[in-house]
Amino acid sequence: MRAATQHRIRLGSCRVEYRVVRSKSARKLRVRVGPSGVEVVLPTDRSGEDVPAFLNHNQMWLLDQLRRVERLRRARRAERPRVGGILFRGEQTRVRVKTTPTRARGNLVELVDGEIVVQRGARSQTPTARSLENWLRKQARVEIERQLSAVAARIRQSPGRIYVMGQRTKWGNCSAERNLSFNWRLILAPDFVLRYLVTHEAVHLAVPDHSARFWLTVHSLCSETERAKQWLCKHQSKLTVDLEIALRRLPGGGSQ
Numbered sequence: 001m002r003a004a005t006q007h008r009i010r011l012g013s014c015r016v017e018y019r020v021v022r023s024k025s026a027r028k029l030r031v032r033v034g035p036s037g038v039e040v041v042l043p044t045d046r047s048g049e050d051v052p053a054f055l056n057h058n059q060m061w062l063l064d065q066l067r068r069v070e071r072l073r074r075a076r077r078a079e080r081p082r083v084g085g086i087l088f089r090g091e092q093t094r095v096r097v098k099t100t101p102t103r104a105r106g107n108l109v110e111l112v113d114g115e116i117v118v119q120r121g122a123r124s125q126t127p128t129a130r131s132l133e134n135w136l137r138k139q140a141r142v143e144i145e146r147q148l149s150a151v152a153a154r155i156r157q158s159p160g161r162i163y164v165m166g167q168r169t170k171w172g173n174c175s176a177e178r179n180l181s182f183n184w185r186l187i188l189a190p191d192f193v194l195r196y197l198v199t200h201e202a203v204h205l206a207v208p209d210h211s212a213r214f215w216l217t218v219h220s221l222c223s224e225t226e227r228a229k230q231w232l233c234k235h236q237s238k239l240t241v242d243l244e245i246a247l248r249r250l251p252g253g254g255s256q
Helices: 050-057 059-079 128-155 184-188 191-203 212-221 225-239 241-249
Strands: 004-011 014-023 030-034 037-043 085-088 091-099 107-112 115-120 162-165 172-174 180-183
Touching: 004 050, 004 059, 014 050, 014 059, 030 059, 037 050, 050 059, 085 184, 085 241, 107 128, 115 128, 128 162, 128 180, 128 184, 128 191, 128 212, 128 241, 172 191, 180 184, 180 191, 184 191, 184 225, 191 212, 191 225, 225 241
Parallel strands: 014 037, 091 115, 162 180
Antiparallel strands: 004 014, 030 037, 085 091, 107 115, 172 180
């Protein structure tokens, strides 16, 4: 493990803290700026006395990068889900939890007037978050199968089995056995994003690679392909990290 030492320097009117990390593989001084701060990589054969002059020489670039990181940090804070709410079909949606007066042992989840309402039975031992996730999975399957039916008819292909799963790194997959699997979290995204992913995997039934023919077919069936890809790239953390945070904050117990 590389040892790091903490330092401080004044650049213009700003005081900048940075850490110096010595590296045997480095051939020259370089600086990295990210969410964890400023890191200067110093070759083992260079003196640490060179670092202040190096930072002063790159002052304008360094301060610009620090401002960029701060803008991104503020934007991410602003995008965090509100307590009690999740993204559902592309819209921030309030989740309301209430306990029913009956002695029911289970929970009931419904969409009522634009809110997701979780009714907890007075004797329920099921965590609210688990009931909500199960409901979201069912909603995802209904919409995925609806979209898939339309696309499969247009390309005259039939899938094997259809799985709605909780993959951590994939939104969808088409196996060699022609089985299609989709991430249930797609129900949180706007409809055009889910439609693109369903189209993408369905087209693999006819074109198993990512050739020009594949992409031409996808674009012909889903005109919002590029918009959907950009949305996923920008907002994928809302479907994963932010969702987990929101589920943990729900009253009545988190997922187990």
